[in-house]
Structures are given as structure tokens and as C-alpha cells.
Amino acid sequence: MSDVIVVGAGVVGAACAYYAARAGLDVTVIDRGPVAGGTTGSGEGNVLVSDKEPGPELELAVLSNRLWRSLAQRYGGDGGFEFEAKGGLVVAETPEIQERLAGLAAKQDVEHTLVPAGSLRDYEPHLAGDLAGGVLYPQDAQVQPMLAAAALLRHAARSYGQGALRLRLGTAVTGITRSGGRATGVRTSKGDVRGGAVINAAGTWGGEVAALAGVDLPILPRRGFILVTEPLREPLIRHKVYTAAYVTNVASDSPELETSAVVEGTPAGTVLIGASRERVGFDRTTSVPVLARLAGQAVALFPTLRDVRAIRSYCGFRPYCPDHLPVIGPDPRMPGLYHACGHEGAGIGLAPATGHLLAQLIAGHRPDLDLSPFRPGRFSEEDQ
Amino acid sequence: MTFPITVDGRSVPVVPGQTIGAALHAAGVRSWRSTRFGGRPRGLFCGIGVCFDCLVSVNGRAPERACLLEAAPGDEVTTS
Amino acid sequence: MTYDLVVVGGGPAGVAGALTAVRAGLRVALVDSGARLGGQYFRHCAVPGAVPGAVPGAVPGAVPGLGRFLRQARALGERADVLLRHQVWSAAREPDATLAVHGVTPSPEGERPVVLRTRRLLIATGAYDRPLPFPGWDLPGVLTAGGAQALLKGSGVVAGRRVVVSGTGPFLLPAACGLAGAGARVLGVYEAGGALGLARRPLLALDKAGEAARYAVDLARHRVPYRTRQAVVAAHGEREVEAVTVARLDKGWNIIATRVVECDTVAAGYGFVPQIELGTQLGCGTRHDVDGSQVLTVDTGQRTTVPGVWAAGEPTGVGGWRLSELEGRVAGLAVVADSRALHAGPATGTAPREGAARAVPGVLVRRRVRWRRFGEALQRAYPVKPGWQGWLRDDTLVCRCEEVPLARVREAQDLGATDARSIKLLARPGMGWCQGRVCGYALSCLAGEPPQPPRRPIAQPVTLGALSESGEASAGVTVDGTGGARADDPPSHPNPPTRRNS
Numbered sequence: 006m007s008d009v010i011v012v013g014a015g016v017v018g019a020a021c022a023y024y025a026a027r028a029g030l031d032v033t034v035i036d037r038g039p040v041a042g043g044t045t046g047s048g049e050g051n052v053l054v055s056d057k058e059p060g061p062e063l064e065l066a067v068l069s070n071r072l073w074r075s076l077a078q079r080y081g082g083d084g085g086f087e088f089e090a091k092g093g094l095v096v097a098e099t100p101e102i103q104e105r106l107a108g109l110a111a112k113q114d115v116e117h118t119l120v121p122a123g124s125l126r127d128y129e130p131h132l133a134g135d136l137a138g139g140v141l142y143p144q145d146a147q148v149q150p151m152l153a154a155a156a157l158l159r160h161a162a163r164s165y166g167q168g169a170l171r172l173r174l175g176t177a178v179t180g181i182t183r184s185g186g187r188a189t190g191v192r193t194s195k196g197d198v199r200g201g202a203v204i205n206a207a208g209t210w211g212g213e214v215a216a217l218a219g220v221d222l223p224i225l226p227r228r229g230f231i232l233v234t235e236p237l238r239e240p241l242i243r244h245k246v247y248t249a250a251y252v253t254n255v256a257s258d259s260p261e262l263e264t265s266a267v268v269e270g271t272p273a274g275t276v277l278i279g280a281s282r283e284r285v286g287f288d289r290t291t292s293v294p295v296l297a298r299l300a301g302q303a304v305a306l307f308p309t310l311r312d313v314r315a316i317r318s319y320c321g322f323r324p325y326c327p328d329h330l331p332v333i334g335p336d337p338r339m340p341g342l343y344h345a346c347g348h349e350g351a352g353i354g355l356a357p358a359t360g361h362l363l364a365q366l367i368a369g370h371r372p373d374l375d376l377s378p379f380r381p382g383r384f385s386e387e388d389q
Numbered sequence: 390m391t392f393p394i395t396v397d398g399r400s401v402p403v404v405p406g407q408t409i410g411a412a413l414h415a416a417g418v419r420s421w422r423s424t425r426f427g428g429r430p431r432g433l434f435c436g437i438g439v440c441f442d443c444l445v446s447v448n449g450r451a452p453e454r455a456c457l458l459e460a461a462p463g464d465e466v467t468t469s
Numbered sequence: 470m471t472y473d474l475v476v477v478g479g480g481p482a483g484v485a486g487a488l489t490a491v492r493a494g495l496r497v498a499l500v501d502s503g504a505r506l507g508g509q510y511f512r513h514c515a516v517p518g519a520v521p522g523a524v525p526g527a528v529p530g531a532v533p534g535l536g537r538f539l540r541q542a543r544a545l546g547e548r549a550d551v552l553l554r555h556q557v558w559s560a561a562r563e564p565d566a567t568l569a570v571h572g573v574t575p576s577p578e579g580e581r582p583v584v585l586r587t588r589r590l591l592i593a594t595g596a597y598d599r600p601l602p603f604p605g606w607d608l609p610g611v612l613t614a615g616g617a618q619a620l621l622k623g624s625g626v627v628a629g630r631r632v633v634v635s636g637t638g639p640f641l642l643p644a645a646c647g648l649a650g651a652g653a654r655v656l657g658v659y660e661a662g663g664a665l666g667l668a669r670r671p672l673l674a675l676d677k678a679g680e681a682a683r684y685a686v687d688l689a690r691h692r693v694p695y696r697t698r699q700a701v702v703a704a705h706g707e708r709e710v711e712a713v714t715v716a717r718l719d720k721g722w723n724i725i726a727t728r729v730v731e732c733d734t735v736a737a738g739y740g741f742v743p744q745i746e747l748g749t750q751l752g753c754g755t756r757h758d759v760d761g762s763q764v765l766t767v768d769t770g771q772r773t774t775v776p777g778v779w780a781a782g783e784p785t786g787v788g789g790w791r792l793s794e795l796e797g798r799v800a801g802l803a804v805v806a807d808s809r810a811l812h813a814g815p816a817t818g819t820a821p822r823e824g825a826a827r828a829v830p831g832v833l834v835r836r837r838v839r840w841r842r843f844g845e846a847l848q849r850a851y852p853v854k855p856g857w858q859g860w861l862r863d864d865t866l867v868c869r870c871e872e873v874p875l876a877r878v879r880e881a882q883d884l885g886a887t888d889a890r891s892i893k894l895l896a897r898p899g900m901g902w903c904q905g906r907v908c909g910y911a912l913s914c915l916a917g918e919p920p921q922p923p924r925r926p927i928a929q930p931v932t933l934g935a936l937s938e939s940g941e942a943s944a945g946v947t948v949d950g951t952g953g954a955r956a957d958d959p960p961s962h963p964n965p966p967t968r969r970n971s
Contacts, residue, residue, distance in 0.1 A: 014885065038887070038888075038891070039885055039886050039887040039888055039890075039891035040884065040885030040886065040891065040895075041885075041891065041894060041895070042890070042891055042894075046890075046891070046894045151891075151894040151895050152884075152895060155881075155884035155885050155886075155895055156884075158884075158885060159884060172885060174885055174887050175887055232933075232936075233900075234933070235452070235902065235930060236425060236901065236902075238425060238469065273871070273897065273900070274425060278933075290561075290562075290752065291559070291561065291750060291926035292561075293559055293561050293569065293571060293939055293940065294940045296926075296927075296936060296939075296940075297936055297937055297938070297939045297940025298937075298940055300933040300934075300936035300937040301937035301938075301940065303933060304933050304934060304937050310933045311579075311932065311933060311934035311937075312450070312451045312579060312580075312932055312933075312934060313451065313932065313933055314451060314452075314930035314931060314932050314933070315927055315930065315931055315932075315933055315936055316901075316902060316904065316927065316930045317900070317904055317925065317926070317927050318926045318927050319924075319926070320926075404516070404624070404625060405515055405516050406504070406514055406515020406516050406624070407515075407624040407625070407626070408623065408624055410620075411620050411623070411624030411625075411626045412624070412626075414620060414626055414628070415624070415626040419609040419610055419709050420609035420708060420709060424872055426872045427872050429607060429872070430608075430609050430708050430709070431607070431609065431869075432609040432610075432709075433609075433612055433616060433620070434607075434611065434612055434613060434616060434869070434907075435597060435598060435600075435612075435613050435615065435616045435907065436612060436613065436615065436616025436617070436618075436619040436620055437509060437597060437598075437615060437616065437619050438502060439597045439598075439903060439906050439907065440869065440870075440902075440903050440906070440907045441870065441901075441902035441903050442607075442869065444902070450575075450579065451579075451580070451932060453575070456616075456619070457502060457503070458575075459504045459515075
């Protein structure tokens with residue numbers, strides 16, 4: 006019997022487990038695969054505040070950014086997950102876009118610096134010469150997402166008692182057990198596990214877990230490809246650099262293919278190139294036209310990348326909700342069931358805040374942030 | 390019978406049709422690259438373009454596999 | 470322009486398949502990364518006899534079948550577009566149901582993208598050595614057995630002066646004989662397996678006795694000791710190999726006793742890995758072969774599970790050059806039948822398959838079955854035993870590219886990685902230049918799972934510049950094959966697509 010059962014060992018599940026253990030709760034984490042085997046293992050590790058419109062998601066992102074920093078500090082500086090406060094640089098192709106970027110930055114109310122065209126290369130020496138300016142967000146950071154998930158689970162077990170955190174990998178959740186309408190645990194491929202609360206942290210597959218409880222969560226996969234270059238000896242790119250179109254695309258509702266340039270270096274020496282978005286179900290077939298567009302946009306931003314080789318690419322499925330907000334909180338339709346999924350492309354960045362707020366709630370404290378914008382019932386008719 | 394190429398400024402003889410990797414190996418140069426973390430020496434390993442241990446830069450181009458690339462007269466090879 | 474057939478791979482399977490199709494009047498292109506056709510087995514020098522002290526392995530005639538292969542290659546060059554020095558990085562289905570084969574080729578201005586559009590694809594991409602890690606295996610002077618062979622056959626270069634050959638499988642014999650015949654002192658062939666394997670298996674004795682006997686005579690002539698249940702378990706040296714530890718092994722390949730042998734070169738190989746990523750990119754079904762390798766599933770006409778895609782040779786299971794050539798021919802015949810069925814009238818859905826079955830003469834089918842059994846029997850006779858994992862130390866690199874030692878693999882498992890993929894995600898083995906081709910087999914053994922189908926959406930490195938132009942090329946620009954391209958003179962790319970403005 007655990008106080009909390011977390012379904013999903015991705016970064017969000019790991020963060021839920023970490024903060025629940027820290028709150029003194031006994032936790033069991035269950036995943037049908039390994040740690041970080043789903044969307045966490047297909048991400049870039051973004052911890053961004055720059056790409057959020059002002060509103061509840063930005064507040065969540067700012068809180069989460071602070072939590073990532075303190076986790077990194079607490080566990081050896083980089084947290085054991087390559088935390089790097091590299092900063093994000095959003096660049097504008099035209100003066101009009103630069104004006105819009107400046108306007109957005111003013112409304113966001115997060116730390117930023119306007120960078121005129123002439124100073125862009127002080128920040129990124131290899132940027133193309135025809136850009137109109139940009140905005141630097143020093144809080145933007147990056148983690149290695151798989152290590153982040155694994156390390157949070159490890160830190161939870163080590164810091165709050167080995168007995169407080171049990172990890173059951175390769176175990177598929179096949180049902181939610183209940184008593185008198187209340188969730189009492191989960192049925193798995195390896196037997197039943199009882200718990201006081203069940204957290205659905207199944208990411209893109211969160212809708213399927215919700216369905217096991219007989220509740221509806223409209224989470225859809227939104228596919229993205231990432232190109233990875235050969236490892237470079239000298240770091241070519243210091244910040245996370247992306248074009249203004251990225252912000253628009255993130256917020257778009259279109260199922261059609263959208264791409265925008267997101268380029269950054271990693272501690273391993275490779276350059277990661279994103280980002281594409283399209284709703285095509287769980288189709289993993291590589292699309293050469295998408296990869297070609299990503300490559301073209303990256304080269305347009307950093308002409309020197311033209312002769313750098315791409316050595317691999319991968320795709321992942323962002324858990325997409327129709328209103329682009331994650332689902333965080335208790336499910337009114339089944340007491341004992343909580344959701345922590347649907348973070349779309351921001352799951353890595355938003356994980357600690359998600360785990361922290363849910364742990365507060367489950368431990369009977371008032372959450373630091375109002376969770377109502379993320380409430381699971383918001384898609385049902387009764388709620389509207 | 391042979392023609393020269395230069396490898397980091399040093400002249401290496403090539404039999405026509407030989408790869409750059411083979412010419413280096415034949416000249417007694419068995420490693421020409423060092424790894425980026427441990428600085429370990431690397432040369433030919435798989436010999437058929439699979440392992441990428443033998444990367445060189447030829448005439449200033451992006452790194453290429455020395456085991457696949459046939460040497461051409463006048464090639465200037467640089468290693469890292 | 471759309472080809473009737475594009476063949477990837479210019480070894481015995483690819484050339485036989487392409488030639489069969491082109492002789493029936495199909496429009497065919499063959500693409501290969503090498504400078505000359507031949508693949509691994511028929512690799513040969515550009516100028517025979519140009520190498521001082523003429524190397525036997527490099528002279529046509531010394532390799533059984535080479536003379537005939539070269540005649541076939543010439544015939545192919547006269548009728549098909551043969552694109553050499555082309556690296557294929559992707560095969561993809563286009564919206565109009567044709568296939569696009571994306572490649573790059575070096576040019577003085579940098580890498581150039583090339584796209585071939587085709588109705589059918591034959592995957593004949595061969596196999597590469599399957600190495601096992603051991604302490605010091607990344608020292609210069611340690612090569613794969615196939616690498617030592619390639620140096621000799623393709624460039625006439627002897628890998629070293631004092632050479633040790635180690636691993637398992639019958640392929641160690643030609644590697645050792647080639648080296649010894651070319652003047653190297655081969656200090657020993659250390660076969661980790663139990664015995665020659667050939668004598669014990671009647672099937673093998675039946676088919677391969679002649680060749681095995683020839684190698685035995687060669688080894689004896691050069692006084693090369695052949696030792697079973699022994700293997701190189703460590704290499705020593707500062708900047709390159711100076712000595713190796715040779716161990717006596719038990720049945721499970723655990724070390725019983727060791728001795729040090731001074732040498733300057735090691736040629737090691739533990740079987741082969743079929744190269745199948747173009748097939749998995751297209752969604753072709755795979756199976757585990759006897760040796761544990763992932764191979765493409767094919768029917769009697771060499772058809773994969775994906776319509777329009779055939780495979781021949783090692784990608785369907787390692788079995789040697791004779792089987793490869795045979796499968797290439799069978800695939801070629803089935804492709805021709807498919808093309809005729811298409812032109813014969815309204816497609817009925819089942820017609821091509823029936824046509825293909827009729828197209829392949831029974832004698833070829835039976836011969837193929839026999840050689841396939843032989844290949845499987847060889848795989849069965851030379852299994853890799855788990856004891857090799859005990860040769861590794863904590864600091865032994867498993868992944869050479871990303872320099873991941875065994876300890877980091879174990880750490881990742883401790884952190885919750887339960888399979889090879891999650892170990893890769895946490896500790897980076899297989900994430901580097903070679904994309905796990907070298908360490909993939911070892912890593913899956915360490916993870917305790919059979920190898921999984923490769924996920925390599927980019928099968929060969931491609932510059933971002935060339936890649937960015939591949940999108941537009943995919944929208945219609947193809948190589949304008951002028952026909953009659955010479956094998957050594959690949960057609961150029963007449964319309965380099967313009968840069969995308971974004």
C-alpha cells in the first residue's frame with residue numbers, strides 16, 4: 006500500500022514522485038517501459054519561459070524554472086541531469102517582428118534584454134547577418150531530459166528514504182481499481198497495487214489511462230522531429246536560438262505541418278535542430294520533406310551549419326490538449342484520481358512545478374499556484 | 390606508380406586507387422584522430438565506412454571517412 | 470524520370486539483381502558508396518598489379534568468382550545507370566506511391582544531394598563485421614577482420630607485420646590466409662568457438678569441404694597456428710597495439726588461462742551484422758536470424774513485407790556471396806515479373822505475386838533453400854557465448870564513438886534503463902557517428918535482450934546543406950539518367966536544386 010501511485014516514469018511522473026516523497030508520502034511509480042521511454046526520451050530538454058504567452062502557463066513555467074534551478078543546485082550544481090542555464094535568444098527576421106517580440110516580452114514580465122540587430126553576434130557569433138534583432142531570456146535553460154527523469158527518481162529514493170519510493174518498470178497498468186466510486190489503486194500486468202491516490206502521468210498516453218478510469222481526457226499526439234548533427238569540437242551555438250515563428254506555432258491549433266527553427270548546442274557537442282509540429286497520430290515514419298525544412302531553416306539562421314552533417318533524427322509525440330494547457334489536478338469524476346499530463350512540448354520545463362503543486366494538494370496543503378486553469382474537468386460540458 | 394598527398398603538411402605516397410586511410414596505414418601512420426573526451430588515438434577500425442573512427446578533413450571540407458575516400462593527387466588532408 | 474528499379478548496393482546480390490532486371494528491358498539504376506562495384510567480397514584494387522609485391526587477394530582470379538563478377542559489372546555499366554561514390558541516407562514512400570531514394574555524393578563544391586525516383590527498390594546493402602568489445606579494442610592496430618581484408622583487397626595494403634586473428638566463424642580463415650599470403654606474419658588464428666564446426670556438421674562438410682581444405686593447406690603452408698576455444702581478450706599498448714592477452718576459454722567463453730602475445734595488429738570479428746535500415750525506414754518486417762541478427766523478412770521472390778521493396782543477400786540473413794548472388798537473381802526475376810504484370814493489364818492485386826512465383830525457376834528456388842540452410846548451419850556452428858562479457862573491465866569502452874565505458878552502461882541500468890534503447894538514452898552508447906552499428910550487438914547482449922530492428926531515419930550522415938535541398942529534390946527533381954553511364958563515371962547531377970528560402 007502506497008500513499009501515491011504514479012502511472013508513468015517520464016519526467017512529469019518522476020517529478021510527481023520526487024515531490025510526493027519529499028512531502029513524506031510513500032510512492033510507487035509504474036511504467037510499462039523503462040524510465041523516460043516515452044516523450045521524455047524524445048525531447049530537447051527545454052526549460053523555457055520565453056515562449057509562453059502571459060497567463061497561467063507562464064506562471065507555471067516561472068515557478069518550474071525556479072524549481073529546476075534549486076534542484077540542480079541541491080544535487081551537485083547540474084543536478085546530475087546536465088542543467089545548463091544557457092539562456093534563450095529569440096530572433097526576428099524583420100523589424101516588424103522585432104517590434105512584436107519586444108511587445109510580448111514587455112507583457113511577459115520575465116527577465117529579458119532587447120538585442121538590436123547590430124549586437125546579435127555578440128551573443129551568437131555565427132548568426133546570419135540579415136536578422137532584425139532579438140530578445141534574450143537569461144532564465145531559459147536546458148536539461149538532459151532522460152537523465153532528469155532518472156535523477157529525480159534516484160534523488161527521491163536517496164534523499165527521502167529508499168522505502169519511500171518504489172519503481173516498477175516493465176509493468177503495464179491495465180485498470181484502475183475502485184471502491185464506492187473512489188480510485189483505490191491500479192491493476193497491472195503483474196498484479197494489483199493499492200494506493201491512496203493515483204496520479205496519471207502517462208503523457209501522450211494520458212487519455213488511455215484516464216479511459217481506464219472511465220473518464221475522458223482529450224489528449225492527442227502532436228508529432229515533432231529533431232535533427233541531430235555530428236559532434237562539434239568547438240561549441241558553435243551558445244544559447245537556445247529560435248525564430249519568432251516558434252511562439253506562433255506552439256500556440257497554433259492547426260493539424261497541418263508547421264515548422265520553425267529552434268537551434269541549440271548540447272554538452273555532448275551535437276547541435277539539436279527542431280521544431281516541427283503536425284497531428285498525424287502515432288505515425289513514426291520519417292518525413293524527408295520535414296527534415297529538409299528543418300535543415301533549411303537552421304542553415305538560414307546559422308549559415309555555417311551548411312557543411313555540418315546531420316547524423317540522426319528522432320521523433321516524438323507531444324501530448325496535445327485543445328487549449329494547449331496541461332491537465333493538472335484532481336479528477337472531479339473519480340475521487341482519488343489525479344492527472345498530471347498533457348504538457349504538450351513543455352513537459353520537461355513544467356515538470357517540477359506540476360509535481361510540486363500536486364504533492365501540496367495531495368498532502369492537504371494549499372498549492373502555491375491556482376490550479377483551476379489546468380483542471381481536468383474543463384473539457385466536459387458540465388464545466389462550461 | 391605513386392603520387393603524393395599531404396597529411397598535416399607531411400607527404401604520403403599513394404598507389405592509384407588507394408583510399409586515404411589505406412595510404413596512411415601503409416605509410417605507418419596508424420592513428421590520425423583523437424577522441425573528443427578522452428583524447429584517445431584513432432585510425433582504421435572497420436575499414437569499410439561503418440565505424441567513423443578514421444575521419445579526416447580533405448581540402449578543407451567537412452570530415453569524411455578516410456577508409457572510403459580514394460586519394461586524389463594534390464589532396465591536402467588535415468586531422469584532428 | 471522514374472526508374473523501374475533502383476538497387477542499393479553493388480555487391481554480388483545487387484549486381485545480379487540489377488543485371489537480371491536490365492537484361493529484361495527494365496530501366497535500372499544501381500547505387501553504391503564505393504569507388505568500384507564489388508561490395509565486401511568482390512572488393513578489388515583499381516589497378517591490378519599496381520601494388521608492389523602483388524597481393525594475391527587483389528588479383529582477379531584469386532577470389533573465386535571475381536572474374537565473372539567483373540564481367541557482370543561491366544555488362545551492367547553498359548546498360549544501367551551505375552552511381553558510385555553515392556551514400557544513400559533514406560528510402561521513403563512518396564505521396565504518389567513511388568519510392569524516393571535519397572543520397573549524397575561528394576563534389577568539389579561540397580556534398581551534393583541526389584534523389585532517385587523509382588517504382589521498385591532492391592535492398593542489397595550487405596553486412597558489416599560484428600565486433601565484440603574487449604579492453605584495449607579501441608587502440609589503433611586493432612581492426613575488424615573485414616577491415617583487414619578490405620585494406621588488402623581494395624588498396625593492396627597489408628594491415629600489419631605481426632598479426633593476430635581472433636573471433637569466431639569461418640570468415641577468420643580467408644582473413645588469415647589473405648594476410649599471410651601478402652607477407653604478414655600471422656601469429657595465430659584464435660577461434661573462440663569449440664571446433665572448426667565444419668567437420669561435425671555433415672551439411673557443411675558436403676558444401677564447403679573444398680574451400681575449408683584449401684584454407685587449411687594455406688594456413689599450414691604459412692605455419693599459422695589455428696587454435697579453438699581461444700581468443701584475444703585484451704589489447705595492450707600506449708598509442709597503438711603492442712601486445713595482446715590471448716585466453717583459453719571454456720565452453721561459455723569464460724577465461725580459463727591467459728598468456729601475452731606480442732604483435733602490432735589484431736584482426737577480430739564475431740560474425741556479421743546485416744545492414745537493413747533502408748528496409749526498416751520503409752516499414753519492412755524483420756525477424757531474428759539464427760545468429761540473433763535482425764534481418765528483413767522476404768518471401769520466395771525476395772519480396773519484403775512492403776509492396777515494391779525487395780531485399781537480397783546478407784540483409785535477408787548472412788549466408789555468403791553465392792547465396793547473395795542467387796538471391797539477387799531471384800529478386801531480379803521477381804521484379805521483372807512484377808513489372809510485366811503491371812503492364813499486362815488491370816491490376817488484380819494478387820497477380821504480381823503469382824506472376825513472381827512463376828517467374829522464379831524451381832531450380833533456383835531449391836538452390837536458394839539449400840544455400841540458405843547452409844548459411845544458417847554456419848551461424849549455428851559459431852554462436853557467440855555470453856562469457857565475453859566477463860572480458861570487460863569497468864573502464865572498457867562499449868561505445869567507441871561516445872566513449873561510454875561499461876561502468877556507465879551499468880549505471881544507466883541502475884537508474885532504470887531496462888533495454889538497449891533506454892541505456893542509449895541515459896548513457897549515450899550508440900548515439901555517435903556510427904549510430905550504434907559497432908556497439909549495437911554488444912549493447913543488446915549487455916541489456917539482456919535480442920537486437921531490435923534498427924531505427925536510423927538518417928542511414929548515412931548528410932550535410933545540412935544537402936539535406937535542406939533534398940526536400941525540393943523530393944518534390945520532383947531527380948537525376949536525369951542519361952543511360953549508358955560507365956561504372957567509373959557516374960552521371961552528374963545536372964540540376965542542383967535551388968536553395969529553399971525560409
